[in-house]
Amino acid sequence: MYSEFLPSQTPLFYANNCDRYQRQEWIKKIEELTGRKVLIYIANHNHPLSSITRDDLLPFYDILYDIRPDCQDDVDLIVHSPGGDPNAAELIVNSILSKAKSFRVIVPLMAKSAATMMCLAADEIVMSDSSELGPIDPQIPIRQPSGIVEYRPAIAFLKGIEKIKEEAEQKGLNPVYIPILQGIDPAFLTSCEQAINFTRDLGEKWLLRSMCKDNPKKAAEIVSQLLDIDKYPNHGQVINYEEARQIGLKVEYIKFDSDLWQLIWRLTVIYQNELRTKQLVKIFESRNYSAVI
Structure with a gap:
């Protein structure tokens, strides 16, 4: 008599996975409101392994099983990410574009750096008052004398070298710069230029398709602005929905207290709580599939 109200899973399996099933009910509610398939990619910004990497591909391909290529569904990607490897971001985006009829990125909190790059491939970016994008200037690893690896903007690094060169031509080489220059491999300068060119080319390519x-x-103007370290000297700088529009991006603003955004926001808060309390790195999810790192 009560069987119609019972989950299809066995009691123990359901008990072990009930948090996931509850989140997927929220995903279904969002889909009912938008008429679009929803994919989730949420990272724990406070975890050292939260960056976009190629390790994300296997779990992401799992949730893509909900997107049938023969139907060409309209797809929304809800993303919260600090960024990471643009090559991995390209593979994730390509996997969606190969199946989706139309593609939107929804940013409930942040999509920075390579995650901002992913937004450039979307037909539209959905944002509210809590949303932020960021600059896309590539960051390069530099090993300090202490052995610690720190990331520096490739553009700023090349500008610094050019400034040293100009000063040396005018006044002679300042001895202070000698230890810095001794640690620079010419191939490293080339890799900086290649990283910048790759980011520029990929950003323009995605904008031209969207x-x-x-x-x-x-497309070139938008990418140039997002790469401009004079305009955005801080790689973590906030680009809200208004500034994103001013840059030239196509942004749909949804009021924070609207029904749709409240569904998105409440689901985001659930994910954030799940990541924090269980010390997870990332959650990949759709209405039927789920993967957790």
Whole structure:
């Protein structure tokens, strides 16, 4: 008599996974409101392994089973990420584009760096008052004399070298710069240039397939702004929905107290609590599939 109200899973299996099933009910509610399939990629920003990497591909491909290529579904990717490897971001985006009829990125909190790059591939970015994008200038690893690896902006690094060169031509080489220059491999300078060019080319390519169709000038202007370290000297700088629009991105603003955003926000809060309390790195999810790192 009560069987119609019982989960299809066995009691123990359901008990072990009930948090996931509850989150997936929220995903279904969002899909009912938008008429679009929802994919989730949420990272724990406070975890040292939260960056986008190629290790994300296997769990991400799992949740793609909900997107049937023969149906060409409209797809929303809800993403919260500090960024990471742009090559991995490209593979994730390509996997969605190969199946989706249309593609939106929803940013409930932050999509920074390579995650901002992923937004450039979308037909539209959905944002509210809590949302932020960031600059896309590539960060490069530099090993300090102490042995610690720190990341520095490739553009700023090349500008610094150019400044030293100009000073040396005018006044002679300042001895202070000698230890710095001795640790620089010419191949490293080339890798900085290649990282910048790759980011620029990929950003423009994605914009040309999405928000800037048949408008290469606009695509180049948007990418140049997002790469501009004079405009955005801090790699973590906040680009809200208003500034994203001013840059030229196609942004749909949804009021924070609207029904749709409240569903998205409450689901985001659930994910954040799950990541924090269970010390998880990332959660990949759709209405039927789930993977956790």
